[in-house]
Amino acid sequence: MLLKGGTLVHLHPPAAARADLRVEGDTIVARATRLTPAPGEAVEDCRGRLILPGFVCAHTHTYSALSRGMPGPAAAPASFPGMLRRVWWRLDEALTDEAVYYSAMAGAVEAATAGTTTIVDHHASPNAIPGSLDIIREAFGVVGIRGVLCYEVTDRGGLRRRDAGLAENDRFLSATRADTQFRGLVGAHASFTLRDSSLAALGDLARYHRAGVHIHAAEAADDEERTRRERGAGIIDRLERHGLLNDRAVLAHGVHLTAHDLARVTSAGAWLVHNPRSNMNNAVGHAPIETFGERAALGTDGWPADMLEELRFAHFREREHLGLRRAYPAAALLEGGQALASEIFGVPFGSLSPGSAADLVVCDYIPPTPLTAATLAGHLIAGVRPSTFTGVMAAGRWVCRDGVPVNIDVDAVYCRARQLAAALWRRMRG
Numbered sequence: 521m522l523l524k525g526g527t528l529v530h531l532h533p534p535a536a537a538r539a540d541l542r543v544e545g546d547t548i549v550a551r552a553t554r555l556t557p558a559p560g561e562a563v564e565d566c567r568g569r570l571i572l573p574g575f576v577c578a579h580t581h582t583y584s585a586l587s588r589g590m591p592g593p594a595a596a597p598a599s600f601p602g603m604l605r606r607v608w609w610r611l612d613e614a615l616t617d618e619a620v621y622y623s624a625m626a627g628a629v630e631a632a633t634a635g636t637t638t639i640v641d642h643h644a645s646p647n648a649i650p651g652s653l654d655i656i657r658e659a660f661g662v663v664g665i666r667g668v669l670c671y672e673v674t675d676r677g678g679l680r681r682r683d684a685g686l687a688e689n690d691r692f693l694s695a696t697r698a699d700t701q702f703r704g705l706v707g708a709h710a711s712f713t714l715r716d717s718s719l720a721a722l723g724d725l726a727r728y729h730r731a732g733v734h735i736h737a738a739e740a741a742d743d744e745e746r747t748r749r750e751r752g753a754g755i756i757d758r759l760e761r762h763g764l765l766n767d768r769a770v771l772a773h774g775v776h777l778t779a780h781d782l783a784r785v786t787s788a789g790a791w792l793v794h795n796p797r798s799n800m801n802n803a804v805g806h807a808p809i810e811t812f813g814e815r816a817a818l819g820t821d822g823w824p825a826d827m828l829e830e831l832r833f834a835h836f837r838e839r840e841h842l843g844l845r846r847a848y849p850a851a852a853l854l855e856g857g858q859a860l861a862s863e864i865f866g867v868p869f870g871s872l873s874p875g876s877a878a879d880l881v882v883c884d885y886i887p888p889t890p891l892t893a894a895t896l897a898g899h900l901i902a903g904v905r906p907s908t909f910t911g912v913m914a915a916g917r918w919v920c921r922d923g924v925p926v927n928i929d930v931d932a933v934y935c936r937a938r939q940l941a942a943a944l945w946r947r948m949r950g
């Protein structure tokens with residue numbers, strides 16, 4: 521397929537240049553000012569349109585997609601751990617295989633329509649562990665997006681469930697070792713719900729598969745406090761001790777990491793994922809993203825995987841925090857997700873150049889002011905919206921045209937999702 525006449529965008533460092541692109545299979549194979557269509561080649565007229573690299577959501581939980589509008593607990597939790605106990609751990613306990621499938625489907629639909637072509641998911645369904653990652657893989661695959669999946673291992677459900685979680689990660693990592701659309705990470709809930717023997721088992725798994733851990737780190741202040749009180753060491757000490765602090769690790773949040781621990785994380789090359797909407801909604805505090813370094817990305821942590829929406833929250837929250845005299849280039853976080861996907865899949869994402877993944881968004885955005893490398897961030901924050909997306913491509917295949925997923929019947933999927941959500945909420949109350 522030939523995409524002709526579009527303005528190709530690189531998110532960070534920002535760049536915008538007109539060029540034609542040729543896609544073969546799941547890869548971009550040519551880029552030039554002018555490419556001539558081969559006989560029989562499909563041509564997409566992109567004149568006057570932007571072509572953005574597909575977005576990557578670097579941390580979320582699609583299992584929470586059926587929680588929208590869910591009635592809250594009778595008494596509002598006073599703390600983040602209370603919120604986990606009364607809401608999110610009840611939700612994951614109530615998930616069935618079918619609820620996992622439709623949650624993943626709903627999450628993938630929202631991602632695809634927002635131009636998010638890869639989701640790094642962190643899954644929990646303690647009463648439906650074996651095969652759960654394959655269920656998510658199937659749902660994402662039907663919609664057409666890519667996934668980096670893991671099961672969040674924790675001690676909170678006892679050793680049998682912990683071991684089932686470890687086995688699910690192990691199985692999925694083996695099954696997707698050379699997959700081009702799906703890969704695994706070693707999922708772990710958070711330091712405060714993992715004893716040393718569990719972290720040691722996670723470390724063994726990570727070493728065996730040469731895969732990174734994907735874990736919540738210092739999301740709320742309690743994680744570090746409880747870890748120190750109950751385990752006698754800090755979060756970062758424990759990750760390091762068990763061989764989990766390295767350049768493959770994906771640490772979500774990092775809100776309460778000290779400057780000293782942040783320096784250790786960045787010097788180890790671990791990824792930090794910022795989730796501003798979730799942080800604000802859970803009132804866990806301000807993440808010091810200005811010190812996260814280059815290996816930082818953006819996640820949505822259970823909110824729809826609309827990365828431009830998340831970018832706006834990142835921008836405004838940081839602007840408020842830093843004041844007028846300092847600026848933070850939040851758009852760099854979007855490119856961070858693409859760099860993370862590049863490392864996991866072993867193929868460049870985000871560059872729209874030959875050899876790169878054919879994951880892209882064609883956007884019918886007419887800028888009311890000049891669109892250049894210097895102004896791109898302003899257009900991303902204030903102008904470009906998913907409603908202007910005419911095509912979203914993942915792994916060389918269209919997954920959405922004019923805002924509509926092309927591979928599934930969304931009405932039918934959402935109809936079943938609503939039934940399952942109502943049943944899920946009833947089980948949570950029971």
Ligand SMILES: [Zn+2]
Pocket residue numbers: 579580581642736772821822
């Ligand atoms: Zn999370």
